[in-house]
Amino acid sequence: MSAEGTVPDVDELARRLTKATADRTSIGRISDEAPGFDLATSYAVQRRLRQSAGPQVGWKLGLTSRAKQVQVGVDEPIHGFLTGAHALDLGQPLDTSVLIQPRCEPELVFVMGSDISGSHITAADVLGATSGVAVGIEVLDSRFHDYRFTTPDVVADNTSAARFVVGAPVAVGGIDLRLVGVVLEKNGEVVATASGAASMGHPAAAVAWLVRALAEDDEGLRRGDIVLSGGLTAATPVAAGDVVVATVDRIGTVSLACR
Template sequence: MDSPIYGFLPAAGAVDLGEPLDTSALIQPRCEPEIVFTLGRDLKGPHITAADVVAASSGVAVGIEVLDSRFVDYGFTMADVVADNTSASRFVVGVPVPPSGIDLRLVGVLLEKNGEVVATASGAASLGHPAAAVAWLVRQLAAEDEGLAAGQIVLSGGLTAAVPVRPGDVVTATIDRLGSVELGCR
């Protein structure tokens, strides 16, 4: 893919902290770490910047997005993945912290599976700055006269490659200054 894409996570896809991921309900689940923004006020318009996103956010948190695709081995075209809602399936979000004073480009990201490090990154892995990814989304929505509303959470994009999971696996995402979130699989 040569450009970002976006999908929507249904509220029913939320996995509560400590709740296991039911892999039997999924086809081929994979997990990736994300920086999650909680909006404190509405964001709308064609000129929204990363600074606007940070200023509008009441909190940022570490999250794990669970991808699931109906396409074998995630082999899809751009049209396929858009039709499949970007493989969006489930998500878990840690406890938000205020974004002030945190340079989200530079935060270190650690993804572990069953206690072993499987990937590392920085916040800059999401379009150079995770808030820039959210600003991009707002500008895309503006073309449809849409925006984001206060209270919504926005996952800003995968920071590492997604790792496959199966029953018994435990995935932990840790992001400097944001904390950790763990997802056990059954």
């Protein structure tokens, strides 16, 4: 780590987070050691992680719901990347032994039907570029002790990305994604409920925010990309033997068994 008050070394931080993932051992907050660690530096760390992460399949939003912001003590949305290595197939169990402290949350997942980019993209633009929307379960796994982090910490940690599973997409025409009901169950018990509006008022608005954020780095969404539009409830911890089910009215149901 660099001297106190200066910007920390991006390569060093990327190596530290990569090692924590490989060792399945959580670490202390970067922000506690480096007062110069800011949001710009944290996204630079994330970009460095992308370079060695394998083929990218899409993006994810984080902290788009008030429930999640309260749970982890931050107050703004963030974004990360998804790779093929993160993906679980339908029916494939989650191997909790390779993770540190997994948690699951329900998502509305956008499948892009065309490229979209730009600094003035709206929710309507996103809906026009979307080929379908699916139910998803995202598995989070913070590399920081007890999920305690600042916004720069979690951004550098690729927004706690670990695994995800996505159901079959359906056409969005005629479905008001603000109003769809969302239920998260664990071992047959309802642990959380929400509506689509929990993600920045409308999940497509969250994706539009992502597109505008990516435009700052001359990036955008591409045809075929999937976008996890943000956890709609607080995330629930899981362990071997648990079964998590996410249901979104008019969209579908996805289940995930843990071993």
